[in-house]
Amino acid sequence: MQIRKLIDQRFTWSWLNKFGPFLALLLVFGFFVTLNAKIATATALEIIMQQSVIVGIAALGMTMVIITGGIDLSAGSNIAMSSVVIALLLDRLGIPPIYAAFTGILSGLFWGFVNGMLITRLRLVPFIVTLGTLLIVRGAAKGLANNMPITVGETWLSNLLAALPAGNKWLLFPAGAWLMIALAALVSLLLQDTRIGRHIFAVGSNEQTARLCGIAVGRIKLFVFTLGGAFAGLAGVMLLSYQEQGDPAGAVGMELDIIAAVVIGGGSLSGGEGSVVGSLIGAIIMTVIRTGCQLNGWPTWVTQLVTGVVIVVAVAVDNLRHRKAE
């Protein structure tokens, strides 16, 4: 009998574990729907998804980094850098958009690799390393762009995050949002169903054990930081698409939004936990809050306050869940 109770308990909490963020999203969304039904229209949903893409894509990478117990504070700068690189290539060199976008992703990947190398080779703490690269990359982006945003002409890149044209409403979301969802599925597969995914969790859960079991801890960390950088690079593509500028001052402080998305989605800053789907939902929750508040004409301070409360509640529930589960 006791055993069954235990199993029940395990079941309930693991269920909450999986669907907690989704439940929170429904709750927040439902709350705003009762206030203003406009948020439930197709246009509003499209805008919400579109506004979640930049943070969401970067959160895919950040989730992996956070699962290994690391953190990447340079993500915001990395996004800006990528947008500047692409804008320069498009505007100054006239390179085709596809190659420019690819180079932007490579720029993100490169900075992620630099983070990873500094952390694994020099055995530095991720927080400090990325605090440094936050400034380095931001400075480099400003230097590269000569302190000025670079405006790019309209290319198909701009359509990644543009409102859907009237005839294409059946797509529901802009291409960038679908790309985000597809990548989330891929990363989820990577984390859940491949060896490297298990190793990422193991490193964050218990680094010593992972090492003892023959996992190349350094290589795993290098991998997640590099891939995380690449996702930041892709988020930079999205920023460029959205703003139609390569902006060296763009995405300032966005790393905190990204981290918040991961945490709302059930990620633990001490490692070992986190889910890609959760992080996406976290990003969407934050957008829903902002959109909802602004649709009702609530002043900006209310938006910030509500977002803050949701973050704290998410972490508190998470903590409670852990204590119950053990």
Place this chain on the structure above:
Amino acid sequence: MPRLFYVLLAIVLLFMACQQQSSNQITIAVIPKGTTAPFWNAVKAGAIQAAQELGVKMLWMGPELEDNRQQQIALVDNQVMNQVSGIVLAPLDENALRRPVRSAVDRGIPVVIMDSGLKDAEDIYSSFVATDNYLAGKLAAEHMGEILEGKGRIVVLRYLEGSASTDKRENGFMEGLKAFPAMKIISDEQYGGPTKAKAQQVSENIIMRFRNDTGDAGFDGAFCPNGAMTYGMLQALKRSRLLEKVRIIGIDADPALVTALENREVAGLVVQNPIKIGYQSVKTMFQVLQGQNVEKRIDTGVVFISPDDLAKPDIKELIYPDLDKWLSQY
């Protein structure tokens, strides 16, 4: 005795700092609000121009971000330690910078304030060189009324909480609009935030709030108190395909906005004269250092530019200034 060593070292360093008297050359430190925005590059160009004409040395250093008060305070304090001849400052915060400015003046270093005001400090600084932001907002309101023929619904996209210059523009605009009883401000509570992408998102949400199914935006005019807000609103309207329905009037210009003005995507821009701000501030500081009397308040003026004005030569000079000529000399 490592502690004793550190104490001695500190004393020696302090002593050296005090001894580091600049030679006869006048050094003027110019501290802007930020270093990224094109606006500040223009101010810098003006400052360089004045410094060259007057034969003084100009130091240009600003905080990374336009909301980093601590960094700006530290910059002012450092310049005081550096024993510069005078400081030209564009305060990020009308209160927080008062203490460092006072301590600079107490140590015999005069301060000229530019661009944004410093509250309750008229007796401390030597002069205040700036656009009259309130008048700029009012000017925008007059033209908004004119363009929309005295009627319509207006959105004000504010910039950042606590930014004095943009607050004044917003207030000036709202005050000026009272002259048109048939015009109504339907939203003035949203702040766009520090980045363009954020301003764009906020604009999208405002549009979503007011738009209706007939394909109408639900408002006729938008006022944006600085370049980033104007760009964000422009992008949001463009991507919602509502650009033809809404007239945007913004303050400040940058290349992207001037292009938009050319394409008539923006109805008009109120432009300050940042080069003049930089130039006049350094010049005023020079006069102060020479012991001349200067005016307590120097207005550098604003101009409203409509798409039709772009061809005028004086306007051209104002919006396509040859900054590189000066910037390359710093």
Place this chain on the structure above:
Amino acid sequence: MVEPILTPPRFEMRAIHKRFGATIALDNVNFRVHPGMVHALVGENGAGKSTLMKILAGAYKPDSGRMFIDGIPFSPKNPMDARAKGIGMIYQELSLARHLTVAENIFLGREPVRWGCLDQKKMLCLATEALKMLGHGDISPNVKTALLSVSEKQIVEIARSLAAGCRVLVFDEPTSSLGQKDVLRLFELINRLKGQGLAVVYISHFLEEIRQVADNVTVLRDGAVTGTSPVKDISDESIINMMVGKKVSELYPRTTHNTGEIVLSVKGLSGSRLPRDTGLEIRKGEILGIFGLVGAGRTEFARILFGLDPVKSGSIKIGCFSGPYAPKNRWAQGVGYLSENRKEEGLAVQLSIADNITLSRLKNMGPWHIILQERQNKKADKWISVMNITCQHAQQKVSHLSGGNQQKVALARLLHHDVDILLLDEPTKGIDVASKAKIYEILSDLTTQNKSIMLISSYPPELLGICDRIAVMCKGKIVKVKSVREWENHQLMLAATGQRETACKSEN
């Protein structure tokens, strides 16, 4: 003491030497284990057991000497290498990835893969099989290990070592956090493993356990082997003699203490988890021992007394002060607490000896709250000589000291503060014999100055040696308090475990 050679040894260490700086950790150690045998390794803390095991596990390299597995020379480059070559370690602090499931933990690093993806089905299947083989088919391979009990975690660790193909399995104090029932199940399991031809090394200092489970025993003292023998041929007495090197009575200064009025009285005290509704009295000038198993709530009890953890109900009265208080107030009331967790909690290891000793009382170190180093050093020097702390100078970093000397520094802080009631949590854990003797001597001296001491310990001889009274704690409750003359070693164990069983049952 030569054992009959039945089969060639599975694992052998020959003439292992290891020194750290000036201290010789291992001196000419020979050690061999045969397949299908359980070989116990005993010795006091600091005798060199852990160094020996770290060499075996590949964490340290010996300075000289050779090792063999099945006759093949074995010199692991690192723990991973040792594991790959067949050494499985089951540590005291279990090393599982708590966020992963049982199956994932068992196959960590060697997950079965099919077409680039994990073969979840195969993994579950193999894990279930492995657990069944260990007689623990009841553990679900799908559950996260964070949800398992300590004994279940241990099983998973064993399964992992077996899955890695280990030939020598080392248990390091495996029963320290298990209940009686789980201990028996573990012994069953060890016998089963033995039957499968594994060589098992069993580290413990519980002689009864060794009698139950081991075939041979090797005793270490001060880094050298003092004897190896089949367990059945040797008496407890002689094992202890080999371990301690001198008669037990010599270690403990036996003085009669004049105990006075009650200085600390606890009634019906409960914390948020432990302790549960318990009471105790401590008198002036006495040493009160507290015995109990790990997890009985002894540390929690001391922490609550010192105000580190919140009081849920009940009363604490110290002298004339009562009610819950914070550590700051406790210091002011003349109570000092020595944490069991020396490195993380007890000491600021990156600071100097002088800083650590004077940390809680930095008054009178100079004018205007300035701390003059000379004065601080003078104070510290006094305690360095009183406590016989081996160090270069008072400004040396505590992290550079040996465990015993670190513990003396921690204790010196309480003495410097001149507290009247000392709450000591395992003050002799993991330190060398000489330091132990010194600490016992100081504690004894303190009682003559009318100080009161509450001594938490897991080591019965120590309690029996120096305490006036001993209280036994079980499941968060003090179950028996008697004068030391009325206690015997096995009674302590009985009191600590006997009721634990029933308590466990009632809880499930």
